[in-house]
Amino acid sequence: MPAPFGGTPSGSETAKNGSDSSNGPDRSKDHNTNNTTNNNDNNNIGPRDFRGLPSLMSFCSPLTLKFIDVTYRLKSENKNRPDGCCGNISRRMLGSNSSVASPRPSDQPTERTILHGITGMAFPGEILAVLGPSGSGKSTLLNALAGRLQGQGGSTGTVLANGKRLTKSVLRKTGFVTQDDVLCPHLTVREILVFCSLLRLPTVLSRKEKVSVAESVMSELGLDKCQNTIIGNSFIRGVSGGERKRVSIAHELLLNPSLLILDEPTSGLDSTAAHRLLLTLGSLAQKGKTVVTSIHQPSSRVYQMFDSVLVLSEGKCLYYGKGSDAMSYFAAIGYSPSFPMNPADFLLDLANGM
Numbered sequence: 001m002p003a004p005f006g007g008t009p010s011g012s013e014t015a016k017n018g019s020d021s022s023n024g025p026d027r028s029k030d031h032n033t034n035n036t037t038n039n040n041d042n043n044n045i046g047p048r049d050f051r052g053l054p055s056l057m058s059f060c061s062p063l064t065l066k067f068i069d070v071t072y073r074l075k076s077e078n079k080n081r082p083d084g085c086c087g088n089i090s091r092r093m094l095g096s097n098s099s100v101a102s103p104r105p106s107d108q109p110t111e112r113t114i115l116h117g118i119t120g121m122a123f124p125g126e127i128l129a130v131l132g133p134s135g136s137g138k139s140t141l142l143n144a145l146a147g148r149l150q151g152q153g154g155s156t157g158t159v160l161a162n163g164k165r166l167t168k169s170v171l172r173k174t175g176f177v178t179q180d181d182v183l184c185p186h187l188t189v190r191e192i193l194v195f196c197s198l199l200r201l202p203t204v205l206s207r208k209e210k211v212s213v214a215e216s217v218m219s220e221l222g223l224d225k226c227q228n229t230i231i232g233n234s235f236i237r238g239v240s241g242g243e244r245k246r247v248s249i250a251h252e253l254l255l256n257p258s259l260l261i262l263d264e265p266t267s268g269l270d271s272t273a274a275h276r277l278l279l280t281l282g283s284l285a286q287k288g289k290t291v292v293t294s295i296h297q298p299s300s301r302v303y304q305m306f307d308s309v310l311v312l313s314e315g316k317c318l319y320y321g322k323g324s325d326a327m328s329y330f331a332a333i334g335y336s337p338s339f340p341m342n343p344a345d346f347l348l349d350l351a352n353g354m
């Protein structure tokens with residue numbers, strides 16, 4: 001097999017792609033993620049991180065993310081139980097006089113597996129893209145990687161940052177940009193970032209320093225031109241969709257995270273705006289951040305910016321490996337497009353079983 005951590009194209013079996021024992025140690029050797037970085041793991045983001053404000057965005061402690069056999073099972077209760085309100089209503093509508101109804105087998109809680117043993121790694125300085133059709137489990141995986149499913153029943157597997165389990169200190173170094181923006185529509189870009197900077201940065205920093213952090217993040221994300229424009233929403237005209245995504249990212253960058261996780265940051269953007277956004281993510285990765293992003297349908301020029309790709313199909317890993325190796329891997333096992341096409345489109349076709 002040319003791709004040591006490629007998966008099965010059928011999606012019927014979850015390949016332990018990039019599993020701990022296969023690609024993990026080998027790939028780790030290529031990266032400067034050794035014990036030296038592990039030693040920093042327990043250090044909180046302390047005041048000193050913010051002292052060198054000019055170099056604020058140029059340094060963060062490297063963080064290698066490793067996830068092993070991440071599984072998420074969801075128990076859903078049937079809402080039509082006879083003792084539930086829907087059950088009562090439907091009984092009344094059907095004219096049933098029976099006050100006690102015995103539960104039917106179909107009324108028992110059902111369990112559904114959303115993620116089936118997903119394994120992989122994300123390295124500092126790189127972008128790991130999670131691809132897959134709608135409903136394949138991308139957001140759920142990102143939530144698991146960000147420690148947002150911790151303590152929830154149904155979530156199993158291991159997520160390690162620099163070889164250690166996710167601690168509060170690691171979670172503080174993690175920025176999570178959600179699929180839906182949660183920005184106040186009436187504030188300007190500058191107001192939002194300065195306000196959040198004043199609230200979120202350590203109290204040892206002066207007000208002037210905090211404002212300076214907000215300004216440096218704004219300029220890092222190319223938001224200078226629209227800094228006095230309100231965010232807006234569907235009723236009030238504000239910044240563009242791409243700028244709004246950048247503000248969401250900027251909001252997370254205020255704390256200079258080592259790990260940046262983004263859930264579909266390019267949704268709703270045209271291909272040029274999506275490409276520009278990925279260029280920004282690439283430049284953040286180059287500064288040592290570990291970037292993990294889900295993406296629905298990247299163009300070919302966006303696809304070639306991904307260092308690693310993880311393709312999900314119905315919660316199973318179809319492929320995990322270098323983005324540039326995906327086509328040759330699938331060709332080697334008998335799956336090739338009949339004409340030259342965007343690798344991302346081809347992978348999505350496979351994930352959709354086409």
Ligand SMILES: Nc1ncnc2c1ncn2[C@@H]1O[C@H](COP(=O)(O)OP(=O)(O)OP(=O)(O)O)[C@@H](O)[C@H]1O
Nearest residue numbers: 074114132133134135136137138139140141179296
């Ligand atoms: N808390 C939940 N309750 C019910 N269903 C859930 C829950 N979380 C996830 N799911 C289901 O799990 C599946 C995967 O959802 P998820 O949001 O991870 O997919 P996705 O690949 O991110 O989709 P999209 O690209 O449309 O955002 C979906 O079918 C979703 O309905």
